[in-house]
Amino acid sequence: VNEAGRAEARTARRLVAPAALLLGLVALYPAAAGLGMSLQRIVLVFHERRFVGLANWRELLVDDRFQAALGRTAYFTVVAVAAELALALPLALVLDRPGRGRGALRAAALLPWAIPTAVSAKLWAWLLEPGFGVVARLWPGTPVNWLGAPGPALHAAIALDVWKTTPFVALVLLAGLQSIPAEVQAAAEMDGASRPRIFFTVTLPLLRPAVLLAVLFRAIDAFRVFDAVYVLTAGGPAHGTETLSVYAYNTLVRAGDFGYGATVSAATFLCVAALGAMLVAVVGRGAEDAE
């Protein structure tokens, strides 16, 4: 039995090896190389490449542009994901309802998700344009120069993200809704529970795993946000909409400071990894609770 078990383990290792190798090549190696770069000062233009130890990381601690970007990214993630959930839940409930035209409705709801982010960001920039934009024309009261001040510009980017990814969250929630057996709700109805009561005490708890899954996907995605912000504002004005990914890009590519840019990237990576690990733990616990 022991011998057979060992043979089986050997086979398993052989079968897993290609996948592990591939993963190492495309995921671990670049991550490690990035960490290595974060310990160097690299300026291509001046042919500089030297080991500087933790100097870049120490700079990170006193770099207020980094700290502002970190806080801003966290804010972006929390607000965007919360708004997406709040909007996606009713949307999912509507999409779940049987009726004529449901297919067309689902397709229509998915449209913003299907448009490439760069394209929708350009579109939004036009909508928000102070002179010609539709938003400027329809906005009541004094006109707001949406992309001209950091606060409004950041919220414009959040709105764009919400508009774009609410359909995705709704889709995940819809899948969750459809996995709830109809009998459970029917039984509650039989017992005389009101509709709101059924929703809050039966549907919502059973939907929890789907909600957590959506939060996991979206939070990790939102924390790395790049294209929406970059196309809409390029991080301006006054670096006031610069998220971590945009800061890393600007440092790496625009300023050509590869060592420090890699440090910012690595810090972003560590934040996302921590966030992911935390959410996975919560989702895991949620799954156990549900069982």
Next chain:
Amino acid sequence: VRIVLKYGPLWGPPAPFRDLLASFERANPGVELVAEAMPNASDLAHQLYVTALEGGAADLDVLVIDVIWTPEFARAGWIADLSEAFPPERLREEMLPGAAQAVILGGRTFAVPWYVDVGLLYWRKDLVARAPRTYDELTAFARGAMARRPGLGGFLWQGRQYEGLNCNVFEAIWGHGGETLVDGRLALDTPSARAGLRWLRELVATGLSPPSVTSAAEEDSRRRFQQGDAVFMRNWPYALAELEAPGSPVRGRVGIAPLPSVDGSPGPGALGGWQLAVSARSPPARRAAAERLVGHLSSPEAALMLALAYARNPARSALYSDPRLQAGAPRIAALLPIVQGARPRPVSPYYQLAADALQGEFSAAVTGIRTPEDALRRAQRQVDRLEGAAP
């Protein structure tokens, strides 16, 4: 031999440029010329060049580069010293002063000006009697016109966080008598820089410029000015063709002038435009052909074609008095006094590295997030870090 030219796309009909390249091949039998277009966005083109040149790419011989990259690429050793074929004295004699200054480093030629751009002032002939010469005049004229026509914007410029903002800020600093390069180092924390940036901020704070200027790039300003909604605008020469196009609401009512300054002398406009450089890795046989191509593309005939077919302003001073230019493109010919005063942004290898930090600080100042004094101190600190840390 086969040589590769990398160039930024020229708007307009492709035929004249194609003919220009074909005439080079005809004049140089045995040379095969491959022309490859780069992205239109300058930052993206820079990124592609940096990765290609640092990686030792051998498939490019002649590069068309932005006016602000020459010192950086020369310092990196990526572009060849062209002093033999294009002696500095000759360039100084034939080219506009600012254009020559941007390509001659330490007495050596590293690129040849191809065509130039310059910041200038557009003004509405139907709203004010003449172009303002000083900043005070600009304020007074704009206020007067705005009082007569409520809802009118005063002065439009480019305040979005991007390289155009840097051009606007440097122009304001120069207009206040400031130098931005002292002993080869960027100098920003100076009295005239503070005065210049404060002036731009006050334009926004006092309502002389509409709040939207802090998110405006060239086209945003041009569209608004074209609608007839403003008295003055700072922009590049390209806008004139649009403003004078049939159907434009301001057609026939627009004048151009040098930018104002604090003392009434013509304010220098920022020099933009593109240069022809040769890759340092180009082997001797190709190098010779590449230098001939640079000569061909920067010849007076080619410059005339670029002006007539693509409305690009010649870098050669003499061309502005050429009857063919005066007849075919009188608007360009009329730019001579303004292009002569054009000044390059600080000619420093660190400029491109520092530009991103400058854009952010300048943007903070014009939007009122930080005081101009604070923004300049912070900008100077970041620039010092970049300059000090490199050998």
